[in-house]
Amino acid sequence: MAKTSLDKSKIKILLLEGVHQSAVDNFLNAGYTNIEHLPTSLDEATLIDKIRDVHFIGIRSRTQLNERVFAAAEKLVAVGCFCIGTNQVDLDAALARGIPVFNAPYSNTRSVAELVLAESIMLLRGIPEKSASAHQGGWLKSAKNAHEARGKSLGIIGYGNIGAQLSVLAESLGFDVIFYDVVAKLGMGNARQVASLEELLARADVVSLHVPDLPSTRWMIGEEQIALMKPGAILINASRGSVVVIEALAEALEAGRLNGAAVDVFPVEPKGNNEEFVSPLRGQANVILTPHIGGSTLEAQENIGIEVSEKLVTYSDNGTTVTSVNFPEVALPAHPGKHRLLHIHDNVPGVLSEINRVLSENDINILGQYLQTNERIGYVVIDVDKDYGPKALEALSRVAHTKRVRVLYSETSFEG
Numbered sequence: 001m002a003k004t005s006l007d008k009s010k011i012k013i014l015l016l017e018g019v020h021q022s023a024v025d026n027f028l029n030a031g032y033t034n035i036e037h038l039p040t041s042l043d044e045a046t047l048i049d050k051i052r053d054v055h056f057i058g059i060r061s062r063t064q065l066n067e068r069v070f071a072a073a074e075k076l077v078a079v080g081c082f083c084i085g086t087n088q089v090d091l092d093a094a095l096a097r098g099i100p101v102f103n104a105p106y107s108n109t110r111s112v113a114e115l116v117l118a119e120s121i122m123l124l125r126g127i128p129e130k131s132a133s134a135h136q137g138g139w140l141k142s143a144k145n146a147h148e149a150r151g152k153s154l155g156i157i158g159y160g161n162i163g164a165q166l167s168v169l170a171e172s173l174g175f176d177v178i179f180y181d182v183v184a185k186l187g188m189g190n191a192r193q194v195a196s197l198e199e200l201l202a203r204a205d206v207v208s209l210h211v212p213d214l215p216s217t218r219w220m221i222g223e224e225q226i227a228l229m230k231p232g233a234i235l236i237n238a239s240r241g242s243v244v245v246i247e248a249l250a251e252a253l254e255a256g257r258l259n260g261a262a263v264d265v266f267p268v269e270p271k272g273n274n275e276e277f278v279s280p281l282r283g284q285a286n287v288i289l290t291p292h293i294g295g296s297t298l299e300a301q302e303n304i305g306i307e308v309s310e311k312l313v314t315y316s317d318n319g320t321t322v323t324s325v326n327f328p329e330v331a332l333p334a335h336p337g338k339h340r341l342l343h344i345h346d347n348v349p350g351v352l353s354e355i356n357r358v359l360s361e362n363d364i365n366i367l368g369q370y371l372q373t374n375e376r377i378g379y380v381v382i383d384v385d386k387d388y389g390p391k392a393l394e395a396l397s398r399v400a401h402t403k404r405v406r407v408l409y410s411e412t413s414f415e416g
C-alpha cells in the first residue's frame with residue numbers, strides 16, 4: 001500500500017441521525033475503519049465536545065452545524081448532509097474554514113413526490129377524517145367534498161428536482177399541473193409555469209410546496225396567501241417548516257376555508273422520537289400530519305448513504321469537490337505515481353503566484369495544476385513529483401492567506 005501520513009484508521013468519521021448502514025459499508029470498503037455511528041442527533045454541548053477530533057461528519061436535517069460547532073471542529077475536513085436540505089449547516093462558517101459540504105440532491109426526490117401524490121388523493125377524498133371516524137366506530141359514507149384527482153389543478157411552488165418529479169407523476173394521474181418558480185423553467189409534459197405566486201394560489205385545487213429554506217421563502221405562505229387560495233383547496237408542505245405560517249394554516253382549516261392539508265415539516269420539530277410533537281394542527285379533521293418522513297424510505301436512505309459517503313471518500317482520497325454546495329468545484333483525475341497538494345486559501349490577489357513562487361524556489365516540479373475559486377476562497381490542486389510531497393506541504397503552509405493544506409501521497413490520502 002502506498003505511504004499515507006495519517007493512516008486511514010486514524011481518520012475519524014462521525015455519523016449521526018441513523019445514517020444508513022450503506023454509508024458505513026462504503027467507508028469500510030474504502031479503508032476507513034474509525035467510524036462512530038449513532039442513531040440520533042446530539043445536543044450542541046455534546047456535539048461540540050465530540051467533534052473536536054472528528055475528520056468527517058455525516059448528518060441529516062436535524063443536526064445544527066453552527067459557528068460554535070465549527071469553531072470547535074479543529075480537525076474537520078468535510079461535512080456530508082445525508083439528505084437534500086443544507087439549511088441546518090452554516091455554510092459560510094464551513095467555507096471560512098475551508099470545509100466543503102456535500103449533500104444528496106437526488107436520492108430522496110422520488111420518495112417525497114410519491115408521498116405528496118398519495119396525500120393529494122387522500123385529501124381530495126377526505127380520507128383522514130373518514131378513517132379517523134371509522135377508527136372511533138363512525139361511518140362517514142358520503143360523497144360530500146370527495147373528488148377525483150382527474151382534471152383537478154395541482155399547483156407546485158418550487159419546480160426543482162422534487163417539484164418536477166411530482167409534476168410527471170401527477171400528470172400521469174390526470175392532474176392539470178401548473179407551477180410557480182423564481183427561475184424560468186420548461187415544464188415536464190404539459191405542465192405550465194405561471195407568472196406569479198398569486199396566480200398559482202388562485203388557480204390550484206391542490207397547492208404543494210417544494211422550495212428550499214431561504215430568506216425569500218421564509219413564511220412565504222401566510223394568512224394573506226391562504227386567503228388567495230380557492231375555497232376548499234388543499235395545501236401540502238413537505239419542504240421546510242419555515243415556509244408556512246402554521247397558525248394561519250390552522251385558522252384557515254378550522255374556519256373551513258381549506259378542505260385539508262398535509263404537513264411533513266414544522267417550524268419546531270421534536271428533537272427525537274421520544275419528545276412530544278406540539279402543533280396547532282393536532283386534532284384537525286382532514287389533516288395528515290407526518291413526522292418529517294418525506295425522504296424516509298429504505299430505498300432513498302440506502303441510496304443517500306452510498307451517494308454521500310462516496311463524495312466524502314472521493315474528497316478524502318482524491319480531492320474532488322464536484323457537487324459541493326459551498327465550495328469551488330474541482331473534478332480531478334487519479335494521480336498514480338504523483339503526490340497531490342491541496343491548497344485552500346482566501347481568494348485574494350497574489351496567492352496563486354506566491355504558491356508557484358514557493359514551489360519553484362523549492363525546486364518542486366509541477367506535473368499538473370487545477371484551480372477553482374468562488375467569491376470567498378480559492379482551491380488549487382497541484383500534482384508534484386513523488387519525492388517532493390512533504391517539503392512542498394511545509395512550504396505551502398507558510399504562504400500568506402492559507403486556510404488549509406493537505407497532501408495525498410500517490411493514490412492514498414491523509415488529512416493535514
Ligand SMILES: NC(=O)c1ccc[n+]([C@@H]2O[C@H](COP(=O)([O-])OP(=O)(O)OC[C@H]3O[C@@H](n4cnc5c(N)ncnc54)[C@H](O)[C@@H]3O)[C@@H](O)[C@H]2O)c1
Nearest residue numbers: 084085158159160161162181182210211212238239294295
Ligand atoms: N420532507 C422531506 O423529508 C424532504 C425531503 C427532501 C427535500 N425536502 C425539502 O424540499 C426542498 C426542495 O427540494 P428539491 O430537491 O426539489 O430542491 P431544488 O433545489 O431542486 O428545487 C427548489 C426549487 O425552488 C425554487 N425556488 C427557490 N426560491 C423560490 C421562491 N421564492 N419561489 C418559488 N420557487 C423558488 C428553485 O428555483 C428551485 O427550482 C429541499 O430544499 C428540502 O428543504 C424535504
Ligand SMILES: O=C(O)[C@H](O)COP(=O)(O)O
Nearest residue numbers: 060061062083084085295
Ligand atoms: O432535506 C431533506 O432531504 C429532508 O428534509 C429529509 O431530511 P432527513 O434526512 O432528516 O429525513
